[in-house]
Amino acid sequence: MSVINAVTCPICGCLCDDIEVTVVNNEVVKVKNGCAVCEAKYMGYKSEHRIRQPLIRKDGKLVPVSMNEAVHKAAEILANANYPILYGWSSTNCEAQRVGVELAEEVGGVLDNTAVVCHGPSLMGTQEVGIPTSTLGQIRHRADVIIYWGCDPWSAHPRHLERYTIFTEGRFEDSEWKSYLNKVKAAAGKKKLLSAQRAGLSKKAPATVAESVVFNKPPETLQKEGRKLIVIDVRKSMTAEMADYFIQVEPNKDYELMQALRALVKDEELDVDQVAGVPVEYLKEVVETLVNCKFGVIFFGMGLTQSAGKFRNIEVAISLTRDLNMRTKFLIMPMRGHFNVAGANIVFAWQSGYAFGVDFSLGYPRYNPGETTSMDVLLRGESDAALVIASDPGATFPKRAVQSLVKNPLIVIDPHMNATAMLGDVVFPSAFVGIEVEGTAYRMDNVPLPLKKVVEPPEGILSDEELLKKILEEVKSIKAQKTKQKAEGA
Amino acid sequence: MTELLIKNGFVFDPLNGINGEKMDIAIRDGKIVASVNDSRAKKIDATGLTVMPGAVDIHTHIAGGEVNTGRMIRPEDHVKDVVRKTALTRSGTGYSIPSTFVTGYRYSKMGYTTVMNPSMAPLGAKHTHEELNDIPLLDKATFPLIGDWWFVLEYLQKGDLEGCARHVAWMMETTKGYAIKIVNPGGLESWGFGRNVHSIDDVVPNFGITPREIICGLAKVNTMLNLPHSIHLHTNNLGIPGNYVTTLETMKALESVPTDGKPICHITHLQFSSFAGDNWGNMKSAAEEISKYINNHSHMTFDMGQVIFTDTTTMTADGPFEYTLYQLSGHKWVNSDVETETSGGIIPMRYKRKSAVNATQWSIGLELALLIEDPWKMFMTTDHPNAGPFFAYPKIIAWLTSKKARMATLAKCHKKAQKKSLLPSIKRELSLYELAIVTRAGQARALGLKGKGHLGVGADADVAIYNINPETLDIAVKYKTARKAFDSAAYTIKDGVVVVKDGEVVQNVDGRTMWLDIKTAEQIKVDEEMKRKFKQYWTVEYENYPVFDHYLKVPEAITVKASV
């Protein structure tokens, strides 16, 4: 038995690196410190849902083949394609992503990562107005106002609150955990908290505290010393239940609400009674809290990037933060989803200049969202092959995009038999990055962290990086052969 | 065994006192040697060409979080400058923040073989090294930012220099760094709460220490550790009218630090620290005051931070300064504070001839370089990409070596700036020998790189050959011809391998990443107390903080014996 500490959890953008993993006979038997999703991953990696060997679709069915056959087939598809898509990349390490850029360049394809359906709009927003931000520790040490807008960390980034924001001890700010517990106890008694804990979802499960606060005045505690948590969402999420103040914004009206806040930050008068369903007098009190804080931060998620306005929502959220910096210190950060989607953006950018939606078809990198983004290429039916790695567009893309993906040869690299693998033509099993393969990943605040290998992968199962290198070599050799044949023909 | 003989070139090798002599340079297995077997060695006929050591850049932001964020937020910078894939080279983009491969190719094409990445947040050190690995054809090193590192502030506040020194030694190893970088000391910690320091005697909130104490303390630590380079300083109040007073005070403060004759501090991008006046309307050059002081003292070295009239991207750990630029410009603005360590910011910038301030900045850089008499003190940089992209260096060479060239540019500048400029009164034109000092020999010496910047026996075989015949070409007159020659080296040789010919990459090699392995008498104790503190200060585990050896593709550890 061995106990490995300081393991980085390869799931979400929190990239918690304090996980303790117990291994017996090359198998993870216990996980400490992680959230429910973390435990599921470390228990699920060895499940029956894994792909065991390379598969190729023959007569409509996926059948096992040798590694060489699969590599050759995949390389042939890519080498013969005019405009292939190479998509995914967010749940693998930077080492594999580096090979991916070279492969995309070699085959003249469209290289894209899952940011396109996640925080691509956020990247576009920063291209308009920049982004005042920081690493998460800065927030832990200093933030006294924390806003989650259009995101629900309790569900999507379960340990974000306890590691980086409201429930963490900083040098200049204290954790609000105790006072929150007191509030919960007073409101609901201990029973509910315990039952939530028993459900095993998190050590810090919220208990139901109050009724919908949408039409409630901001509480006086919003002016108190210490950290304050504000949640803005279209529905009362798990995180919203823990908030000092929850603002329920009408769907698709975030943009309006933010512009109203901007006006109020600049001491302009609004000549309406309410904006996006929220009374203006309450908004004024909120703004009072924002401009008087020592250090504020806005975390935002898909509630802004995927609803009406999309990147314009982000642009205005950042603009609000910029305005607030004329009054106090205020920062903003996207809640990145996949554990290394930030890394995919970073690696793509250092090699090509662009973070996502990179088109190599002209021999040099090009980027134009709406044109060179995988989603649009698929919806217009322009691509003629695809390689999908470390993601599952079969389950995450709209139907019509998936139909377009399936119409052409589809290569899939993944540890699990996911929706895309079920639809694939050539399917490679790969080792789990961060469990069976080491490497580097970037946290949501762009801090690089090492991923550990805690167990050996199943026999014959290669890493993403190794598989990609094999495919790249084979593509090069096929292309060299073609050139030779052409020369001989001439 | 590979041998190479560069025959009959005009050699400029200032560290060995060679000034344009016609001679051969022999290379064996990547090193300069006294002679090689004349019949066996591959030969390069350098007749009528200028031969210099490979150029060295002491300060260029080419890798890491800040640089890459700059790439991500500026697609408009790349779209106008694209680089195609070839059979030999990777594709990429420029312009002011080129992709990694393109950075290597473009430096090499100009005869550069060694570059220093001067700004690295320790927490992001892995990122910096991952990018450096993807920059081909160059030797590299990188400087961790430690002037506002909490451990340093606490040690210096307590007056525990030895403890501080041991921690800094540990930090160099942990980040695989090469020199102590200090940016707006005290200002970056203050910026954590949106504040700044405004003189070297302002007290840093919550830490009870002043910039003066940080700078002098770390200069002493640097000496105790016997580091090859001095502390590398970006001064307080950078980029603010009237800041030359702070710069002078900083230099005077450093006189108190004992030295055995070696410079104890390098003030980088001096142009940005040499503004007189008290607002942007009356801002003017303080080059006279600054250069006068420097000509009378020898405890420091400097580089230019020369402004280029183009569209570029400013990026610095000086978060409060970038905030000032944001307030001035309203342009897209990145702020990127790093817990416990530093801050950072980015603002795109177009330096315009027709802006009085920009044109004055342009003039200040050249005035400083020309008025500081000793070329071993003042080196050529643009603080890439802050004052301009590095591939504009041939332009600066023309301005430094040709009065005609700089007067031609000055004539196109804002009238107010023209009137205030000292350039018309300055006759000095750098010779090729002096140019070799400010572009390689001086930089290598200041960095303490023994095998770089010269062509003596035992040096690394990094050589640049330019299509300039000093007997027939007067570079002060034909500055455009010279500019072309420096833009596109006839040959660049890296570790004895011809990597560039006629301005084109002909061979791909990986450069090394140099880092300091500092041997202290008493090693730092990584005990439970330190681990506990670590957990409090950072949001990553102690075990995951260091840059492990495998993060460096081609590592070169330079062992330093400290006197603590």
Add this chain to the structure above:
Amino acid sequence: MMQQKLHVTLLTGRTIEQGVGKEYGKSSPEYYEACSMVYMDADDMQKLGVKNGTNVLVTTPNGSVVLKAVKYPRSAIPGLIYIPYGPWANSIVSNATTSIGMPSFKGTPAEVEAAPDQPVLSMKELLKKEFGR
């Protein structure tokens, strides 16, 4: 008053159960349970005569899908429905990227009606139906 059909705004998004399910594996029962459902407002359910756990048919211009209706536990969300990310949600979400790469996963119109007799498809059945594989 009972209604045949309800016009609503469709949101898709994360739930912790979906997160757990996807890590066990997309073909796991946990994933199926977590993703083949729709959160609805309690009053809206009453209007449709739908109980907790009854199947409903959700229709958009992009298609229809049968899901298990679940009462949203924490607040009133009149006029909203919330489907966890997954192939079920994606068989009906809007693919309008407004030319920036991002489909409209949140805030598009949909209709809900009771469908107690129609089955919720498994992922395999769903993929077969939508993509023929």
